[in-house]
Amino acid sequence: MSGVIVTDPPKAAAEDVEALAGFGVATVHEAMGRTGLLPARLRPVQQGVRIAGTAVTVLSWPGDNLMIHAAVEQCGEGDVLVVTTTSPSTDGMFGELFATALKRRGVRGLVIDAGVRDTAELREMGFAAWSAAVCAQGTVKATGGSVNVPVAIGGQLVRPGDVILADDDGVVVVPRERARQAAEASRAREEKEAASRAAFQDGQLGLDRYGLRETLARLGVTYRSYDAHVRDGDGA
Amino acid sequence: MSGVIVTDPPKAAAEDVEALAGFGVATVHEAMGRTGLLPARLRPVQQGVRIAGTAVTVLSWPGDNLMIHAAVEQCGEGDVLVVTTTSPSTDGMFGELFATALKRRGVRGLVIDAGVRDTAELREMGFAAWSAAVCAQGTVKATGGSVNVPVAIGGQLVRPGDVILADDDGVVVVPRERARQAAEASRAREEKEAASRAAFQDGQLGLDRYGLRETLARLGVTYRSYDAHVRDGDGA
C-alpha cells in the first residue's frame, strides 16, 4: 500500500457547516432520509460536546500512525480529522501531542475508527474526540497509507471535505454537496418535532398524531384485556 | 407476527415498589437468591440515578418503533417501559420525543435491549434510561409486535406489572408476586451488610467472618511463603 496524500480537496461551504452545527446528529441523520450514520462503536471520550467540520481523511495501517503525521499538514481551520485503518485495530493511534498540533491549526476534533489515548488530557484541553476504543497501546511510524482519499467506516463513505457532525449520540457524515439541503431539511424536521413535542406535552398520543391506529389495524395487531389474554392461554 | 396489545395487566403494589426503590440492584438481586438480573449489556445513559417501577413490556421488530407508540398509551404513573426486539439490534428506537410523552404520563424511565438516542436531551430533562447501545440510527413504523406480553431479555423473563429496579450497576426484575418478599429480604440483607461493613472497617477479615478458612482447607488450598514457592519451581 504505497499510498497518496491528496491536497486541496473541495470542502463543504463554511456557512453550511455552521448551519448543520445547530442540529443534533439524530436530527440530521433523519433529515437525510436516515442515511450517513457512522457505526455505534464510535463513542465520544467527553460528554455534552457537539462539533461540526469538514473531513480530512486518513487511511492508516493498524498499529501505525505515520499517516496521521502526514495528515496534520493537510488540516486547517474548521476541519475534523477522520481516521480509519486497513484492518480492525484498537491501538491508541492518537493522543495529546497530536491534539496540540491540530488545535493550533484550528481543527475541531477527531473521529477515529481505532483507539485514542491521553483522554484525560484531551478533555482538559477541550479537544473533542470520538473513537472505537480508549487504549494506551502505542504505535509505530513504519508503513504507508493515504490522506484525503475516500474512506468507508462501517457502512458509510466519508470523502475529504464532507461534513462531519458529532455529539453524544454518535457521528454522522453529510456529503459536501448535500450540506445545505441537509441543513434545511434538519430545520424543517426540528420545527415539526417542536410541534410534536408540544402536542406530547399536552397529552396527545403518537398513535393519533401519526395515524398509527390504522397501521396497527392493517397489520392485524389486536387489543385484548389481560384477563381475556390469560384465560385463552396465551399469557404467562 | 401480527401481535397483541394487552391492556390492564396486574401490577406489583405501589408500596412494594417504593420499598424496593430503597435498595440497590445488587442488594435486591442477592436478596432474591441471585436471580432476576438483566444482562450486563444494559448500561445507564446517566450516572448516579436509581429508579423503580412496574414494567410495561414491548416486543418490537428490529429497526421499527411502531409498537413503542402503541405502548405509550398503556403507560401510566409509576411505570417503566421495557423494550426488546425479535432479533438483536442497536438501532436508536427511542429518543427525546418519546421521553416527553412518557414523562407527562408519570413514567419513571426506560429499559431497552436495543439503542437509544438524544441522550444529551434525556439527561437534561431527567428521563432515566438503560440501553444496550447509544446510536442515532433511525427506525420505521411498519411492522407489528406486542405490548404487555411476557418478554425475555438475556436469561430473564419480564412480565407486565413486574417490578423493574435500575441503577448504575444495571437492571433487575422482581416478579410482581414476590415484590414484598424481595423488599423484606433486601432489608434483612442490608442490615447484615451494615454489620459486615462495620466489622470490615474494624479490620475483621471475610475469611474469619464467613468461616472461609475451613472452606479453603477443605478445598486443599494451601499457604506457602514466596521463597518456598519459588524454590520448588512453581513461581515465575
Add this chain to the structure above:
Amino acid sequence: MSGVIVTDPPKAAAEDVEALAGFGVATVHEAMGRTGLLPARLRPVQQGVRIAGTAVTVLSWPGDNLMIHAAVEQCGEGDVLVVTTTSPSTDGMFGELFATALKRRGVRGLVIDAGVRDTAELREMGFAAWSAAVCAQGTVKATGGSVNVPVAIGGQLVRPGDVILADDDGVVVVPRERARQAAEASRAREEKEAASRAAFQDGQLGLDRYGLRETLARLGVTYRSYDAHVRDGDGA
C-alpha cells in the same frame, strides 16, 4: 484446581512506585518500549483518577469470589488488587464491602478482568477500580484458586509485587525489577514530549520534527492535488 496462597512476595520499591505514579499509563507504556499494557477491555468505573501500587494477584473460578476473601488478608499499604478468572466472566465479583475492607488496609484500588458492582458506592467512597464489566451478578464462595501467583491478562504477565499503574487510558504493568528504570525512562520521555508539545504549539509539524518526510518518500507515498487525483480516475 486446588490452589496456593503465596505469602510475602517481593515488591517493587515504594519510592519507585511513587515515581511511576507521576506519569500517565501511555507514557510509561511507551517508555518501556511499548510493553506492559493490559487489554483495552479494562475500563475505569470513575473518571480522572490515577493510581499506582504493587500487585496482589488473584486467580479465581468464574462466578466465585472465595479467593478474593483470601487475598484481602495478603493486601497491605500501597497494594493494588489484581483479579482474573480461569475462564472469561462478567460476574460482579467485587463490591463495596470488599472495598471497605481493602481501604482500611491501605489498598489503592482494584484491577479485575471480570465484573464489578456497587459502582456508585465505590465512586462515593473514593475506591478506584478498573474492570472488564459492570454487572450486579452475584457470586458464590465454593471453589479454590490462588493468590500471589503470576497471572496473565490479555497478553501480559502480572506477578505479585509488580507495579500496577492505572488511569483513564487503561492499565499498565511494570515488572518489579524494572520499576526504577521505567520511571527514569518515563521522565526522559516526558521531557522529550514537553519539547515536542512546545514545538507543536509553535506550529512545527511532526513530519519535520521526526524526519518523517524521508520515511514517506522511501515508502513511495506521493503527493497529488485533488484535481489531478480525480482527473486520473482514482478519486470518488
Add this chain to the structure above:
Amino acid sequence: MSGVIVTDPPKAAAEDVEALAGFGVATVHEAMGRTGLLPARLRPVQQGVRIAGTAVTVLSWPGDNLMIHAAVEQCGEGDVLVVTTTSPSTDGMFGELFATALKRRGVRGLVIDAGVRDTAELREMGFAAWSAAVCAQGTVKATGGSVNVPVAIGGQLVRPGDVILADDDGVVVVPRERARQAAEASRAREEKEAASRAAFQDGQLGLDRYGLRETLARLGVTYRSYDAHVRDGDGA
C-alpha cells in the same frame, strides 16, 4: 441459588414431535409466526443433522456442571437436554462421558448456551450438539442450580417438555401446547413453499408472486437507469 429438581413435567406428544421432526428450523419458526428461535450464537458441532425432542432444562452456575449430572437422571427416550447458565460462560461443561450416559437413555441431543468439548468424539458417536462455544475448559461440581424449571435463552422461554428442533440453521423451541398446531402450520407452509419453488424454477419473480410491486410503489421506491442515476449526481 439453592435450586430445585422438578420431576415428571408434562411433555409434548410424541407424535407431534415426530411430525415436527419432518421440517426444518426455519420452516417451523416461520409457521409459528416468526417466534421461538434461539439466538444465532448456538451453532451445531456437526453438519447435516436434524433432531427433534422434548426439553429437559438445566440452569447451572457458570463453570459448574453439577446440575447436568442431576439432569441426566431426569432424561429419557426422546428428550433433548437444554442447558444454560446464570451468567454468560464458554466453559466446556459437557463432553463425551455425558453423551455416553445420555445416549444410553435415548436422549437425542444437546443444546447448551455455553461451551462443549470432546467434539470429535461426539461426532464419531453420533451424539448431536448445538452450543455457544467449543472449549475444553473444565468445570467443577460445587454449586446448586435447577432442573426442569423454565429457562430463558436469548429472548426465548424454554419450558420442560417443550419441543426442541435443531438443524444446521440453529435451534427453535415450540411450546408443548402448540406442537400439533406448529406441525400443521409447517406442513401448510411447506406446501406453499413447494409451489413457490416450482414457480421460481419456472422463472416467476417474487415481485410478481407476492404482489410486491405494489409495495415498492407505495413506499416510493423508484426505478432509474444507471445512466440517469449517475447523470443526476447520485451514483458513484
Add this chain to the structure above:
Amino acid sequence: MSGVIVTDPPKAAAEDVEALAGFGVATVHEAMGRTGLLPARLRPVQQGVRIAGTAVTVLSWPGDNLMIHAAVEQCGEGDVLVVTTTSPSTDGMFGELFATALKRRGVRGLVIDAGVRDTAELREMGFAAWSAAVCAQGTVKATGGSVNVPVAIGGQLVRPGDVILADDDGVVVVPRERARQAAEASRAREEKEAASRAAFQDGQLGLDRYGLRETLARLGVTYRSYDAHVRDGDGA
C-alpha cells in the same frame, strides 16, 4: 429511506471476471496493493468453493428482505448478489427459495453482511454463500431500500458491476475498471509465489530471499542464546 432500483449498471468484462476466477482471494487482494478485502466476519457456508462474478448490490432495512425480491429481477448470468443492511443485523434474510430463483437466472452466489438460512439446502443445491451469520430468524417485506447503488461493507466500497471474488479465505471486491489490471497483477504475483514456493521447498529462508536480515538489523532486533538471555534476567 424511499430508495431507488438502478437498472443496467456497467459491469466488468466477462473475460476479466473469468481471469480473476483463476486466483485466490488472498492473491488478488495482495495483487491490488492489499486493498478490497471485505471484513473477516463474512464466512462461507460451504467449504472448498470459489466464485467470481459481477455485483448486484442491495441496501436493505434490518429484518426486511423486500429489496432482495426487487434485486432478483436485476440479476442475470454471471452476477453475484451482494446484500447489506442500514444497521447491523443477523436475521436470516436469504434462504433456499431465493437461491432457487437466482440459480435459474445464472447467478453465481451470495455475499450478505447479515444472516442466511436453509444452509443445508444451499450446500445441497450447490448455491454458494458467504454471510456474517447463519440464523433462521425470519424477515418481513415492509420497508424500502435500494438496488444497484454503491454500498460499503466493513471498510470497502462495492459498486454494481464490480467483481466479487470469494473463497474459503473470505471475499474481495475488485473495482470494475481495475479488473483486467488486477488479473494481470495476480498472475504476476502467482508466478513470483511459485518461485518462492520452490525455493522454500528447497530450504531457502524468507529472511534471505526477501533480504529481511538487513531489516531486522536496522530495527535493532538482536540474536541471543537462551542461556545468555536468561542469565541477563530477561527470560522467564
Add this chain to the structure above:
Amino acid sequence: MSGVIVTDPPKAAAEDVEALAGFGVATVHEAMGRTGLLPARLRPVQQGVRIAGTAVTVLSWPGDNLMIHAAVEQCGEGDVLVVTTTSPSTDGMFGELFATALKRRGVRGLVIDAGVRDTAELREMGFAAWSAAVCAQGTVKATGGSVNVPVAIGGQLVRPGDVILADDDGVVVVPRERARQAAEASRAREEKEAASRAAFQDGQLGLDRYGLRETLARLGVTYRSYDAHVRDGDGA
C-alpha cells in the same frame, strides 16, 4: 519494541511430547488440574486433526509478519509455531508459503492469536493450523518483535520449548518441565474415564458414581414433582 531472537531454548523431551500426543486437549487440561487452556477463540481450520509439538514463540506487531520470517529459521523437527501480536488483530499473517517452508523443516503446525489465510491450501497440504480468525488481509514486514520469548495468550503463558497440544476442542500448553507428569496424569485420567464410560454405558448415573447426591442435599437442592411445583406457584 526493538526485540530479540532467542536461539536454542530448552525443549520438552521428545518422548514426553509423543506421550502427550496420545491424549485429547480436554484430557490433558483436566489432568493438569484444569490449567493451560488457551482461549476458546483459537479454532482449527481443519477437522479431526490432533498435533503435539514444542513451541517456537513469536511476538509480532499487528499487521506485520516480519518476525514470522525470523522465526522460521528457529523452527525444526517437532516444533509448533505459536504467534501472537502486541495488540489484537485478525490480519492474515500466515499462509501457504510459510506453511511450505515450515513443513520442509518438520514443523507440525501453527497456533496463531490472529488471522490465517490460504486455508484451502493448508488443508490440502495437510499443514494443521489453529487461529483466532480466517482472513485474507495482507501484512507488511516493517516492524521489529521477538522470537522465543515467553508470550501470554488469553490467560496462559507459553514459553519456548513448552508442549503445545491442539485438536478439535482447542489448544493447551504444557510447561516443558511438567510434560512427563502431565502425560502420566493424562493416562491415569483416561483409565478413570474408561471405567466411567463403561459404567455409564451400563446405566450407572454420575450422581451415584461421583457421590453427588450428598452434594445436592448439602447445597439445599430439592426434588419436587411438577404438579407440586406448579401448585405452589413457582412453575410457568
